[in-house]
Amino acid sequence: MSETVAFIGCGRIARAVVGGLVAAGAAPGSIRGVSRTGAGARALSEEFGVGAAASVREAAAGADVVVLAVHPHETPAVLRSLAGVPAGEGAVLVSLVASCRTEAVTAALPGSAVVRAVPNVAVAARRGVTVLSSGPGCPPGAADTARALFAPLGEVLTVPEDLMETVSALSGAGPALVAHFAQALARAGVAQGLSPDTAAVLAAHAVRGTGALLTGPGATPDAVVEQVASPGGMTEAALRTLDEQGLPRSLRQAVDAAVRLSLGRLLTGAESRSAPL
Template sequence: MSVQFGIIGGGVMGEALLSRLLVQKLYQPSAVLVSEPQPQRREFLQTKYGVGVTADNQSIVDAASIILLAIKPQVFETVTASLKPSPQPQVILSILAGVPLTRLETAFPGQPVIRAMPNTPATVGMGMTAIAGGEHTQPAHLQQARQIFAAVGEVVEVPESLMDAVTGLSGSGPGYVAVMIEALIDGGVAVGLPRSIATQLAIQTVRGTTELLQTTGMHPAELKDQVTSPGGTTIAGIAQLEQAGIRSALIEAVRAACRRSQELGQ
Protein backbone atom coordinates (compact mmCIF):
# COMPACT_ATOMS: atom_id res chain seq x y z
CA MET A 1 0.00 0.00 0.00
CA SER A 2 1.29 3.47 -0.88
CA VAL A 3 1.98 6.02 1.84
CA GLN A 4 -1.12 8.11 2.49
CA PHE A 5 -0.17 9.80 5.75
CA GLY A 6 3.30 10.98 6.68
CA ILE A 7 4.45 12.44 9.98
CA ILE A 8 7.61 14.52 10.32
CA GLY A 9 8.40 14.26 14.02
CA GLY A 10 7.52 11.24 16.14
CA GLY A 11 7.11 12.98 19.49
CA VAL A 12 4.21 12.98 21.95
CA MET A 13 1.68 14.85 19.81
CA GLY A 14 2.64 13.05 16.64
CA GLU A 15 2.20 9.73 18.42
CA ALA A 16 -1.14 10.85 19.89
CA LEU A 17 -2.56 11.55 16.45
CA LEU A 18 -1.00 8.42 15.02
CA SER A 19 -2.46 6.13 17.67
CA ARG A 20 -5.99 7.54 17.39
CA LEU A 21 -5.98 7.51 13.58
CA LEU A 22 -5.01 3.83 13.63
CA VAL A 23 -7.52 2.90 16.35
CA GLN A 24 -10.32 4.55 14.38
CA LYS A 25 -9.04 2.87 11.19
CA LEU A 26 -8.76 6.13 9.26
CA TYR A 27 -5.43 4.78 8.08
CA GLN A 28 -3.85 1.34 8.02
CA PRO A 29 -0.34 1.05 9.55
CA SER A 30 1.07 0.13 6.14
CA ALA A 31 -0.15 3.47 4.77
CA VAL A 32 1.69 5.55 7.41
CA LEU A 33 5.34 6.65 7.40
CA VAL A 34 6.97 8.53 10.30
CA SER A 35 10.31 10.32 10.17
CA GLU A 36 12.12 10.63 13.48
CA PRO A 37 15.83 11.36 14.16
CA GLN A 38 16.16 9.21 17.30
CA PRO A 39 16.75 5.49 16.53
CA GLN A 40 15.16 4.31 19.79
CA ARG A 41 12.04 6.34 19.10
CA ARG A 42 11.79 4.98 15.55
CA GLU A 43 12.06 1.43 16.84
CA PHE A 44 9.40 2.10 19.47
CA LEU A 45 6.91 3.54 16.98
CA GLN A 46 7.48 0.76 14.49
CA THR A 47 7.15 -1.98 17.11
CA LYS A 48 4.08 -0.53 18.86
CA TYR A 49 2.09 0.64 15.83
CA GLY A 50 3.46 -1.33 12.88
CA VAL A 51 4.03 1.81 10.82
CA GLY A 52 6.94 2.57 8.54
CA VAL A 53 9.73 4.67 10.01
CA THR A 54 12.65 6.59 8.59
CA ALA A 55 15.30 9.10 9.57
CA ASP A 56 14.92 10.88 6.22
CA ASN A 57 12.38 13.72 6.16
CA GLN A 58 12.61 13.95 2.37
CA SER A 59 11.16 10.45 2.03
CA ILE A 60 7.99 11.71 3.71
CA VAL A 61 7.71 14.59 1.23
CA ASP A 62 8.35 12.25 -1.69
CA ALA A 63 5.80 9.62 -0.65
CA ALA A 64 2.92 10.97 1.43
CA SER A 65 -0.27 12.62 0.17
CA ILE A 66 -0.94 14.18 3.59
CA ILE A 67 1.93 15.38 5.77
CA LEU A 68 1.74 16.26 9.45
CA LEU A 69 4.50 18.57 10.69
CA ALA A 70 4.94 17.66 14.36
CA ILE A 71 8.36 19.10 15.13
CA LYS A 72 9.42 21.86 17.52
CA PRO A 73 8.90 25.34 16.04
CA GLN A 74 12.49 26.22 16.93
CA VAL A 75 13.81 23.66 14.39
CA PHE A 76 11.32 24.47 11.62
CA GLU A 77 13.81 26.34 9.41
CA THR A 78 16.50 23.70 9.89
CA VAL A 79 14.18 20.83 9.01
CA THR A 80 12.46 22.43 6.02
CA ALA A 81 15.52 24.14 4.49
CA SER A 82 16.80 20.84 3.09
CA LEU A 83 13.45 19.60 1.77
CA LYS A 84 12.81 19.52 -1.98
CA PRO A 85 9.17 20.26 -2.87
CA SER A 86 7.10 17.42 -4.21
CA PRO A 87 5.62 17.82 -7.71
CA GLN A 88 2.58 15.86 -6.49
CA PRO A 89 -0.37 17.57 -4.77
CA GLN A 90 -0.24 17.20 -1.00
CA VAL A 91 -1.99 18.55 2.08
CA ILE A 92 0.33 19.97 4.73
CA LEU A 93 -0.88 20.01 8.33
CA SER A 94 1.24 21.94 10.82
CA ILE A 95 0.92 21.82 14.61
CA LEU A 96 3.90 24.13 15.15
CA ALA A 97 3.07 26.80 17.72
CA GLY A 98 3.58 30.30 16.40
CA VAL A 99 4.73 29.39 12.87
CA PRO A 100 2.47 31.39 10.51
CA LEU A 101 0.96 30.20 7.25
CA THR A 102 3.24 32.49 5.23
CA ARG A 103 6.35 30.67 6.46
CA LEU A 104 4.72 27.28 6.00
CA GLU A 105 3.66 28.13 2.44
CA THR A 106 7.18 29.29 1.63
CA ALA A 107 8.52 25.91 2.74
CA PHE A 108 5.83 24.03 0.77
CA PRO A 109 5.16 26.24 -2.28
CA GLY A 110 1.87 25.76 -4.08
CA GLN A 111 0.55 23.20 -1.61
CA PRO A 112 -2.57 23.60 0.53
CA VAL A 113 -1.33 24.29 4.05
CA ILE A 114 -3.42 24.11 7.21
CA ARG A 115 -2.17 25.45 10.51
CA ALA A 116 -3.51 23.60 13.54
CA MET A 117 -3.19 23.94 17.29
CA PRO A 118 -4.14 20.81 19.25
CA ASN A 119 -3.48 20.35 22.96
CA THR A 120 -2.13 17.52 25.09
CA PRO A 121 -5.51 15.94 26.04
CA ALA A 122 -5.37 14.74 22.44
CA THR A 123 -3.26 11.87 23.81
CA VAL A 124 -6.41 10.43 25.42
CA GLY A 125 -8.81 11.46 22.66
CA MET A 126 -10.09 14.54 24.55
CA GLY A 127 -8.16 17.24 22.74
CA MET A 128 -9.22 20.62 21.42
CA THR A 129 -7.85 21.63 18.03
CA ALA A 130 -8.25 24.87 16.10
CA ILE A 131 -7.45 24.95 12.37
CA ALA A 132 -6.84 27.74 9.87
CA GLY A 133 -6.39 27.27 6.13
CA GLY A 134 -3.88 28.95 3.84
CA GLU A 135 -4.04 30.53 0.40
CA HIS A 136 -4.30 27.27 -1.55
CA THR A 137 -6.60 25.50 0.90
CA GLN A 138 -10.00 24.41 -0.41
CA PRO A 139 -13.05 23.29 1.62
CA ALA A 140 -12.22 19.65 0.86
CA HIS A 141 -8.77 20.08 2.42
CA LEU A 142 -10.27 21.62 5.56
CA GLN A 143 -12.69 18.71 5.76
CA GLN A 144 -9.75 16.29 5.62
CA ALA A 145 -8.08 18.20 8.45
CA ARG A 146 -11.28 18.15 10.50
CA GLN A 147 -11.57 14.40 10.07
CA ILE A 148 -7.97 13.83 11.12
CA PHE A 149 -8.03 16.06 14.20
CA ALA A 150 -11.51 14.87 15.19
CA ALA A 151 -9.77 11.56 15.90
CA VAL A 152 -8.24 13.18 18.99
CA GLY A 153 -11.12 15.40 20.16
CA GLU A 154 -13.10 18.45 19.06
CA VAL A 155 -12.19 20.75 16.16
CA VAL A 156 -13.01 24.40 15.43
CA GLU A 157 -12.04 26.57 12.47
CA VAL A 158 -10.75 30.10 13.16
CA PRO A 159 -9.03 32.86 11.16
CA GLU A 160 -5.27 32.60 11.36
CA SER A 161 -5.20 35.95 13.14
CA LEU A 162 -6.65 34.15 16.18
CA MET A 163 -4.26 31.18 16.23
CA ASP A 164 -1.87 32.76 18.73
CA ALA A 165 -4.86 33.46 20.99
CA VAL A 166 -5.92 29.81 20.63
CA THR A 167 -2.40 28.79 21.60
CA GLY A 168 -2.55 30.97 24.70
CA LEU A 169 -5.89 29.52 25.80
CA SER A 170 -6.40 25.89 24.76
CA GLY A 171 -2.87 25.08 23.59
CA SER A 172 -1.29 26.09 26.89
CA GLY A 173 -4.46 25.68 28.96
CA PRO A 174 -3.78 22.12 30.17
CA GLY A 175 -0.76 23.50 32.00
CA TYR A 176 -2.88 26.07 33.80
CA VAL A 177 -5.46 23.45 34.75
CA ALA A 178 -2.73 21.11 35.99
CA VAL A 179 -1.37 23.86 38.25
CA MET A 180 -4.86 24.50 39.63
CA ILE A 181 -5.42 20.80 40.31
CA GLU A 182 -2.05 20.53 42.01
CA ALA A 183 -2.93 23.51 44.19
CA LEU A 184 -6.30 21.96 45.11
CA ILE A 185 -4.51 18.75 46.09
CA ASP A 186 -2.04 20.67 48.27
CA GLY A 187 -4.98 22.53 49.80
CA GLY A 188 -6.59 19.22 50.68
CA VAL A 189 -3.37 18.02 52.27
CA ALA A 190 -3.12 21.30 54.19
CA VAL A 191 -6.49 20.64 55.84
CA GLY A 192 -5.62 17.04 56.74
CA LEU A 193 -6.52 14.82 53.78
CA PRO A 194 -4.15 12.05 52.71
CA ARG A 195 -2.53 13.05 49.42
CA SER A 196 -3.98 10.10 47.52
CA ILE A 197 -7.52 10.99 48.61
CA ALA A 198 -6.95 14.69 47.92
CA THR A 199 -5.72 13.82 44.44
CA GLN A 200 -8.77 11.71 43.67
CA LEU A 201 -11.12 14.39 45.00
CA ALA A 202 -9.47 17.21 43.04
CA ILE A 203 -9.21 15.41 39.70
CA GLN A 204 -12.75 14.06 39.76
CA THR A 205 -14.14 17.42 40.86
CA VAL A 206 -12.53 19.18 37.90
CA ARG A 207 -13.50 16.39 35.53
CA GLY A 208 -17.10 16.33 36.75
CA THR A 209 -17.45 20.09 36.61
CA THR A 210 -16.26 20.31 33.00
CA GLU A 211 -18.53 17.43 32.00
CA LEU A 212 -21.50 19.12 33.67
CA LEU A 213 -20.85 22.40 31.89
CA GLN A 214 -20.44 20.70 28.53
CA THR A 215 -23.46 18.43 28.89
CA THR A 216 -25.87 21.10 30.12
CA GLY A 217 -24.53 24.10 28.21
CA MET A 218 -24.70 25.99 31.48
CA HIS A 219 -22.65 29.18 31.80
CA PRO A 220 -19.84 28.79 34.37
CA ALA A 221 -21.21 31.75 36.34
CA GLU A 222 -24.59 30.01 36.60
CA LEU A 223 -23.00 26.86 38.00
CA LYS A 224 -20.97 28.95 40.43
CA ASP A 225 -24.16 30.65 41.65
CA GLN A 226 -25.89 27.28 42.08
CA VAL A 227 -23.22 25.96 44.44
CA THR A 228 -22.75 29.24 46.33
CA SER A 229 -25.24 29.47 49.17
CA PRO A 230 -25.54 32.55 51.44
CA GLY A 231 -22.93 32.52 54.17
CA GLY A 232 -21.74 29.08 53.05
CA THR A 233 -18.41 27.40 52.49
CA THR A 234 -18.17 27.98 48.75
CA ILE A 235 -18.60 31.74 48.91
CA ALA A 236 -15.94 31.85 51.60
CA GLY A 237 -13.54 30.03 49.32
CA ILE A 238 -14.44 32.12 46.26
CA ALA A 239 -13.94 35.34 48.23
CA GLN A 240 -10.41 34.18 49.03
CA LEU A 241 -9.76 33.33 45.38
CA GLU A 242 -10.95 36.78 44.32
CA GLN A 243 -8.74 38.41 46.94
CA ALA A 244 -5.79 36.49 45.52
CA GLY A 245 -6.64 37.70 42.00
CA ILE A 246 -7.29 34.32 40.40
CA ARG A 247 -9.27 35.77 37.49
CA SER A 248 -6.65 38.33 36.53
CA ALA A 249 -3.88 35.76 36.99
CA LEU A 250 -5.52 33.38 34.50
CA ILE A 251 -6.27 36.18 32.04
CA GLU A 252 -2.66 37.33 32.17
CA ALA A 253 -1.45 33.74 31.74
CA VAL A 254 -3.40 33.47 28.47
CA ARG A 255 -2.06 36.84 27.35
CA ALA A 256 1.54 35.89 28.16
CA ALA A 257 1.27 32.59 26.30
CA CYS A 258 -0.31 34.36 23.32
CA ARG A 259 2.57 36.84 23.22
CA ARG A 260 5.11 34.00 23.38
CA SER A 261 3.36 32.26 20.50
CA GLN A 262 3.67 35.46 18.47
CA GLU A 263 7.38 35.66 19.33
CA LEU A 264 7.95 32.08 18.18
CA GLY A 265 6.47 32.97 14.80
CA GLN A 266 8.87 35.84 14.15
Protein backbone atom coordinates in the same frame (compact mmCIF):
# COMPACT_ATOMS: atom_id res chain seq x y z
CA MET B 1 -9.20 7.08 8.06
CA SER B 2 -8.12 5.94 4.58
CA GLU B 3 -5.38 8.51 3.96
CA THR B 4 -1.68 7.87 4.42
CA VAL B 5 -0.41 10.24 7.10
CA ALA B 6 3.25 11.15 7.63
CA PHE B 7 4.38 12.80 10.88
CA ILE B 8 7.53 14.89 10.54
CA GLY B 9 8.54 15.06 14.18
CA CYS B 10 7.47 12.54 16.80
CA GLY B 11 7.38 14.46 20.06
CA ARG B 12 4.63 14.86 22.67
CA ILE B 13 1.88 16.30 20.50
CA ALA B 14 2.57 13.91 17.60
CA ARG B 15 2.39 11.01 20.05
CA ALA B 16 -0.95 12.32 21.36
CA VAL B 17 -2.41 12.62 17.86
CA VAL B 18 -1.11 9.22 16.72
CA GLY B 19 -2.37 7.55 19.89
CA GLY B 20 -5.80 9.09 19.40
CA LEU B 21 -5.97 8.09 15.74
CA VAL B 22 -5.02 4.49 16.44
CA ALA B 23 -7.50 4.34 19.34
CA ALA B 24 -10.15 5.66 16.94
CA GLY B 25 -9.51 2.76 14.57
CA ALA B 26 -6.95 4.14 12.12
CA ALA B 27 -4.79 1.41 10.61
CA PRO B 28 -1.25 1.73 12.02
CA GLY B 29 0.07 0.82 8.58
CA SER B 30 -1.41 4.03 7.17
CA ILE B 31 0.71 6.15 9.53
CA ARG B 32 4.46 6.70 9.49
CA GLY B 33 6.78 9.04 11.29
CA VAL B 34 10.28 10.39 11.24
CA SER B 35 12.26 12.18 13.94
CA ARG B 36 15.59 13.99 14.08
CA THR B 37 17.51 11.22 15.86
CA GLY B 38 15.14 8.39 14.97
CA ALA B 39 14.39 7.63 18.61
CA GLY B 40 10.98 9.30 18.61
CA ALA B 41 9.86 7.52 15.46
CA ARG B 42 11.02 4.16 16.81
CA ALA B 43 9.15 4.81 20.07
CA LEU B 44 5.93 5.53 18.16
CA SER B 45 6.45 2.41 16.08
CA GLU B 46 6.96 0.24 19.15
CA GLU B 47 3.98 1.70 21.01
CA PHE B 48 1.41 1.97 18.23
CA GLY B 49 2.72 -0.19 15.38
CA VAL B 50 3.12 2.70 12.94
CA GLY B 51 5.94 2.91 10.42
CA ALA B 52 9.27 4.56 11.20
CA ALA B 53 10.97 6.28 8.26
CA ALA B 54 14.68 6.95 7.98
CA SER B 55 14.38 10.45 6.48
CA VAL B 56 11.97 13.32 5.98
CA ARG B 57 11.79 12.59 2.26
CA GLU B 58 11.05 8.91 2.86
CA ALA B 59 8.28 9.73 5.34
CA ALA B 60 6.59 12.36 3.19
CA ALA B 61 6.85 10.72 -0.23
CA GLY B 62 3.40 9.74 -1.48
CA ALA B 63 1.62 10.76 1.73
CA ASP B 64 -1.89 12.18 1.53
CA VAL B 65 -1.40 14.25 4.68
CA VAL B 66 1.97 15.47 5.96
CA VAL B 67 1.84 16.62 9.59
CA LEU B 68 4.66 18.99 10.48
CA ALA B 69 5.28 18.58 14.22
CA VAL B 70 8.81 19.87 14.85
CA HIS B 71 10.18 22.65 17.04
CA PRO B 72 10.05 26.15 15.54
CA HIS B 73 13.84 26.42 15.26
CA GLU B 74 13.93 23.16 13.28
CA THR B 75 11.25 24.24 10.81
CA PRO B 76 13.31 26.05 8.13
CA ALA B 77 15.61 23.07 7.59
CA VAL B 78 12.70 20.61 7.55
CA LEU B 79 10.84 22.72 4.99
CA ARG B 80 13.94 22.72 2.79
CA SER B 81 14.02 18.92 3.09
CA LEU B 82 10.38 18.73 1.99
CA ALA B 83 10.92 20.84 -1.13
CA GLY B 84 10.49 18.67 -4.19
CA VAL B 85 9.25 15.60 -2.33
CA PRO B 86 6.54 13.91 -4.45
CA ALA B 87 3.46 13.88 -2.20
CA GLY B 88 0.16 12.20 -2.95
CA GLU B 89 -2.31 13.83 -5.32
CA GLY B 90 -4.12 16.62 -3.50
CA ALA B 91 -1.80 16.23 -0.49
CA VAL B 92 -2.35 18.51 2.49
CA LEU B 93 0.36 19.81 4.80
CA VAL B 94 -0.91 20.25 8.35
CA SER B 95 1.42 22.36 10.48
CA LEU B 96 1.40 21.92 14.26
CA VAL B 97 4.47 24.13 14.64
CA ALA B 98 4.13 26.77 17.32
CA SER B 99 4.84 30.38 16.38
CA CYS B 100 4.88 29.55 12.67
CA ARG B 101 2.38 31.18 10.34
CA THR B 102 1.08 29.35 7.30
CA GLU B 103 2.65 32.00 5.07
CA ALA B 104 6.06 30.83 6.29
CA VAL B 105 5.29 27.31 5.13
CA THR B 106 3.84 28.33 1.77
CA ALA B 107 6.80 30.65 1.16
CA ALA B 108 9.14 27.67 1.49
CA LEU B 109 6.82 25.26 -0.35
CA PRO B 110 4.98 27.31 -3.00
CA GLY B 111 1.72 25.82 -4.16
CA SER B 112 1.27 23.66 -1.07
CA ALA B 113 -2.15 23.36 0.56
CA VAL B 114 -1.31 24.31 4.15
CA VAL B 115 -3.58 24.17 7.19
CA ARG B 116 -2.34 25.20 10.62
CA ALA B 117 -3.67 23.15 13.54
CA VAL B 118 -3.47 23.51 17.31
CA PRO B 119 -4.58 20.30 19.02
CA ASN B 120 -4.21 19.83 22.76
CA VAL B 121 -2.86 16.68 24.40
CA ALA B 122 -6.35 15.48 25.32
CA VAL B 123 -6.68 14.28 21.72
CA ALA B 124 -4.79 11.20 22.94
CA ALA B 125 -7.92 10.29 24.92
CA ARG B 126 -10.18 11.41 22.03
CA ARG B 127 -11.52 14.19 24.27
CA GLY B 128 -9.45 17.03 22.94
CA VAL B 129 -10.09 20.08 20.84
CA THR B 130 -8.25 21.04 17.67
CA VAL B 131 -8.36 24.51 16.18
CA LEU B 132 -7.70 24.95 12.45
CA SER B 133 -6.75 27.90 10.27
CA SER B 134 -6.27 27.60 6.50
CA GLY B 135 -3.24 29.12 4.84
CA PRO B 136 -3.19 31.53 1.87
CA GLY B 137 -4.73 30.02 -1.24
CA CYS B 138 -5.66 26.84 0.59
CA PRO B 139 -8.51 25.05 -1.23
CA PRO B 140 -11.64 24.18 0.79
CA GLY B 141 -10.97 20.49 0.27
CA ALA B 142 -7.69 20.76 2.18
CA ALA B 143 -9.46 22.21 5.21
CA ASP B 144 -12.01 19.40 4.97
CA THR B 145 -9.19 16.84 4.96
CA ALA B 146 -7.63 18.39 8.05
CA ARG B 147 -10.98 18.50 9.82
CA ALA B 148 -11.60 14.83 8.99
CA LEU B 149 -8.18 13.92 10.39
CA PHE B 150 -8.87 15.46 13.79
CA ALA B 151 -12.62 14.87 14.06
CA PRO B 152 -12.25 11.41 15.69
CA LEU B 153 -10.10 12.99 18.41
CA GLY B 154 -12.64 15.45 19.81
CA GLU B 155 -14.07 18.80 18.81
CA VAL B 156 -12.72 20.74 15.83
CA LEU B 157 -13.00 24.53 15.59
CA THR B 158 -11.85 27.14 13.07
CA VAL B 159 -10.48 30.64 13.76
CA PRO B 160 -8.61 33.29 11.74
CA GLU B 161 -4.86 32.74 11.89
CA ASP B 162 -4.28 36.04 13.67
CA LEU B 163 -5.85 34.41 16.74
CA MET B 164 -3.84 31.19 16.66
CA GLU B 165 -1.21 32.37 19.18
CA THR B 166 -4.04 33.02 21.64
CA VAL B 167 -5.49 29.59 20.83
CA SER B 168 -2.09 28.04 21.53
CA ALA B 169 -1.89 29.78 24.90
CA LEU B 170 -5.46 29.02 25.95
CA SER B 171 -6.08 25.58 24.47
CA GLY B 172 -2.65 24.16 23.77
CA ALA B 173 -1.30 25.17 27.18
CA GLY B 174 -4.72 24.81 28.84
CA PRO B 175 -4.32 21.19 30.01
CA ALA B 176 -1.07 22.10 31.78
CA LEU B 177 -2.70 25.14 33.41
CA VAL B 178 -5.66 23.06 34.58
CA ALA B 179 -3.34 20.29 35.81
CA HIS B 180 -1.35 22.91 37.73
CA PHE B 181 -4.58 24.09 39.34
CA ALA B 182 -5.52 20.49 40.21
CA GLN B 183 -2.12 20.01 41.82
CA ALA B 184 -2.59 23.15 43.92
CA LEU B 185 -6.11 22.01 44.87
CA ALA B 186 -4.79 18.63 45.99
CA ARG B 187 -2.04 20.25 48.05
CA ALA B 188 -4.65 22.41 49.76
CA GLY B 189 -6.49 19.22 50.69
CA VAL B 190 -3.30 17.69 52.10
CA ALA B 191 -2.78 20.83 54.20
CA GLN B 192 -6.22 20.13 55.71
CA GLY B 193 -5.24 16.58 56.67
CA LEU B 194 -6.08 14.42 53.64
CA SER B 195 -3.55 11.87 52.43
CA PRO B 196 -1.74 12.88 49.22
CA ASP B 197 -3.33 9.96 47.32
CA THR B 198 -6.87 10.80 48.42
CA ALA B 199 -6.41 14.50 47.75
CA ALA B 200 -5.01 13.80 44.27
CA VAL B 201 -7.97 11.56 43.37
CA LEU B 202 -10.50 14.12 44.61
CA ALA B 203 -8.82 16.96 42.69
CA ALA B 204 -8.52 14.91 39.50
CA HIS B 205 -12.17 13.90 39.58
CA ALA B 206 -13.22 17.48 40.33
CA VAL B 207 -11.49 18.51 37.10
CA ARG B 208 -12.81 15.53 35.15
CA GLY B 209 -16.39 15.97 36.34
CA THR B 210 -16.34 19.71 35.76
CA GLY B 211 -15.07 19.17 32.23
CA ALA B 212 -17.99 16.85 31.55
CA LEU B 213 -20.44 19.41 32.92
CA LEU B 214 -18.91 22.27 30.94
CA THR B 215 -19.06 20.39 27.65
CA GLY B 216 -22.68 19.34 28.08
CA PRO B 217 -25.46 20.82 25.94
CA GLY B 218 -25.98 24.50 26.70
CA ALA B 219 -23.57 24.46 29.64
CA THR B 220 -21.69 27.58 30.76
CA PRO B 221 -19.15 28.19 33.54
CA ASP B 222 -21.64 30.48 35.28
CA ALA B 223 -24.28 27.76 35.23
CA VAL B 224 -21.89 25.23 36.80
CA VAL B 225 -20.88 27.70 39.50
CA GLU B 226 -24.53 28.44 40.25
CA GLN B 227 -25.26 24.70 40.41
CA VAL B 228 -22.58 24.16 43.07
CA ALA B 229 -22.42 27.37 45.08
CA SER B 230 -25.23 27.89 47.57
CA PRO B 231 -25.70 31.46 48.85
CA GLY B 232 -23.63 31.94 51.99
CA GLY B 233 -22.13 28.45 51.69
CA MET B 234 -18.60 27.09 51.72
CA THR B 235 -18.23 27.12 47.93
CA GLU B 236 -19.17 30.77 47.79
CA ALA B 237 -16.59 31.53 50.47
CA ALA B 238 -13.91 29.66 48.54
CA LEU B 239 -14.74 31.42 45.27
CA ARG B 240 -14.72 34.82 46.94
CA THR B 241 -11.26 34.09 48.32
CA LEU B 242 -9.95 33.08 44.89
CA ASP B 243 -11.25 36.34 43.43
CA GLU B 244 -9.74 38.36 46.27
CA GLN B 245 -6.40 36.63 45.79
CA GLY B 246 -6.42 37.51 42.10
CA LEU B 247 -6.97 34.17 40.34
CA PRO B 248 -8.77 35.71 37.31
CA ARG B 249 -6.05 38.36 36.97
CA SER B 250 -3.30 35.75 37.29
CA LEU B 251 -4.83 33.63 34.53
CA ARG B 252 -5.12 36.64 32.22
CA GLN B 253 -1.47 37.44 32.88
CA ALA B 254 -0.45 33.81 32.27
CA VAL B 255 -2.21 33.66 28.91
CA ASP B 256 -0.81 37.07 27.98
CA ALA B 257 2.73 35.91 28.81
CA ALA B 258 2.31 32.82 26.62
CA VAL B 259 0.94 34.85 23.71
CA ARG B 260 3.73 37.42 23.95
CA LEU B 261 6.37 34.67 23.96
CA SER B 262 4.81 33.02 20.90
CA LEU B 263 4.53 36.31 19.02
CA GLY B 264 8.14 37.08 19.85
CA ARG B 265 9.21 33.85 18.15
CA LEU B 266 6.86 34.13 15.17
CA LEU B 267 8.33 32.63 11.99
CA THR B 268 7.51 34.63 8.85
CA GLY B 269 7.77 33.79 5.18
CA ALA B 270 11.18 35.40 4.70
CA GLU B 271 12.62 33.58 7.73
CA SER B 272 11.36 30.22 6.52
CA ARG B 273 13.53 30.57 3.44
CA SER B 274 16.72 31.75 5.11
CA ALA B 275 16.79 31.01 8.86
CA PRO B 276 19.46 28.57 10.02
CA LEU B 277 18.87 25.78 12.53
